[in-house]
Amino acid sequence: MRLGFIGFGEAAFEMSSGLKQQGLEQITAFDPMWNHTKFGALVQERAQKAKVELLSQSEEVLARADILIVAVPADKAYDASTALKPHLKQDCVYVDVSASSPDVKNKISENVKETGCRFVDAAMMGPLPVYKHKVPILASGDGTDTFIQFLSPYGMEISKVSENPGDASAVKLIRSIYMKGIAALLVEMLQAAHHYKVEELVIDSISETMDGTSFASTMNRLVTGTSVHALRRAVELEGSIEMLESSSINSVMSQASKEKLQLLSSFNFKEKFQGKTPAHWLEVISEMQS
Template sequence: MTAMSTNPRHWTVGLVGYGEVGRILAEDLRRQDVRVTAYDLKLGNNLAGGLRDHASQHGVALAASHADLAAQADFIVSAVTASQAVSVAQACAPAVKAGGWFLDFNSASPGAKQRAAALIDGNGGRYVEGAVMTSIPPYRIKVPLLLGGAGAAELAPLLVALGFNAKVASQELGVASAVKMCRSVMIKGLEAMVIESFTTARAYGVEDAVLASLKETYPGIDWEKQGAYFFQRVIEHGRRRSEEVREVAETVREIGLTPWSAEGTAERQAWVADLAGEGLFGPKGSEAFARSPDWRTEADRILTHVKPEHVKPGHGKPKN
């Protein structure tokens, strides 16, 4: 089939990035017998075994390079780390099929999306930006997805036919990403603030009082449950999330505002990711951390690492 096929189930879907997002999309597409090929830079290192096993199990073909994937695919989904969004478009552009679709799934700034679009469209492809509006695992392929760009209205029903929950935000490129980035100032900022606030409260032994006060002010939020969720999301995905927040900061900077909050969020997310990489929360280098459903356990691990001189984890009062 060609890129101009009117039936998306006859497409070959190319996934650039075979991490958590790529594997979820692959599984859901293969359940519909859609042909899927994938490429990931990790296929060339010691993490390749797990990726190859997953691909074999689900009937996903593996490409040898970005160009190899682009030459095969009628529809490309770029799902990599935010910092690689433009470089992936650059690597795929020379080989993209004439009229082939390129969906940029990455959490990148409007400016980055516009640069990526120029590369794909300039080589005969059809670029559409995608803004994923919440965490993917609970929703999988049906995660709320905003589309933007000149081809968004044409691509949207084709994506829906493949099982995506896609709707058009704007024909103007950058609008969908702006919605995503502005939301992330709040969501990822809240994650960083909860880790900083709760860990500090734990050190002073005042966490129960802090939680009670938060519940009184925002009674609609289960702060125990939300705190545990935020800790684990950042522990497991802090590296990727910190890169996304740097793109958030760039989005703020593009309008002339200094992104003090976003920059601080990126630093906190990256710091937690570094601790995870050192094995603080579980086996070093493992994606399956020995996670605790109680955020206090993770806060105590952090406090053991930072070793404040004037307080002890959970012991209440600073020493005089």
């Protein structure tokens, strides 16, 4: 089995380093920056360190590869598929690991399938420097089974989501709403706590509330409870926002939370649920989408 990379940045370097250690011998790569005056040396150094054959033309990689992993920035992913399309082999599996949206992944899939290639939408769900080739990957698309068959023996952790390109990326991007959002919210909270010199009290209080139950249980409680108390909680946040602004601390996350709570209150959940907290978060979301 021959593996090729288009784009040899951190992701490709870490994956190929691990795969080489697991015994995958035939790995080639092309990066458009390979001979760049500023960044070329880094690309070449990575290839040498990972023991990957760095080629000067993308067509050379495509001619050899059975599995092609395209690791380019999200805003370049579709254009890359268009540029590579004339040179793709019919029996190749095209794996896009960019953080593109589901719509873009579908467009790339359509591009690739016109050549007879199979497509994989691959979403990497962890830090590459930590996991290397063993980074958990969610995969969808008609090439997923072959992708798993060829690379699982080398230690790659690939889980199939579906046959639909875009489904794997949807999971990653939806997860990011929480992971990136909660990080930004924590920064805002900690700025305020540090300003008022109450860090330990705030952190200990939240820990006591959050540590006792699972994420799923806490999520359900917060969503269902908020649905019937959204307006009151939006009003309460106004005090937090005033406090932040009086302390010259940016309140963008609290402002957004207040706006979301005001939107929730417009659904009149308290009346719909007759003042009772619903049992499951799905009841709330279903009402919002009905």
